[in-house]
Amino acid sequence: MRFFGGLMVLLGLWTLHGGGPVSIRQSLPFRSPISKLLRFFCRSRDKWKAKCKAAKRENKSLKYRLAVMTESRDRWKAEARDMRKNLQTETTPVDVKTKNHTARGFRGRRCRPARLGAGSAR
Numbered sequence: 001m002r003f004f005g006g007l008m009v010l011l012g013l014w015t016l017h018g019g020g021p022v023s024i025r026q027s028l029p030f031r032s033p034i035s036k037l038l039r040f041f042c043r044s045r046d047k048w049k050a051k052c053k054a055a056k057r058e059n060k061s062l063k064y065r066l067a068v069m070t071e072s073r074d075r076w077k078a079e080a081r082d083m084r085k086n087l088q089t090e091t092t093p094v095d096v097k098t099k100n101h102t103a104r105g106f107r108g109r110r111c112r113p114a115r116l117g118a119g120s121a122r
Helices: 036-090
Strands: 001-003 007-010 013-016 021-023
Touching: none
Parallel strands: none
Antiparallel strands: 001 007, 007 013, 013 021
């Protein structure tokens, strides 16, 4: 006995999915020998299974990589958030008021440092 999917080949007679035996010459429109067709179909099925397994393996690998990258990104985000919070608490500006000056600069505007270029007098 030899099995192929739901097809059983037994002494030249077929049984299709539990049906009664059918003569090969009556049921098949193929002209090639049955043994050759059977080898071809088995090889085709095996190639398809290998291709499907490779695709599943790659999909699983990509899912794993995505999970690891997401975890890493979340960890880095949390670390950056904590560092930013620590930096803000350490460098909280003290409002020191002097004559017409505030902590932010002259009358609330930013003060830019003087630029020293090649043509400068200094």
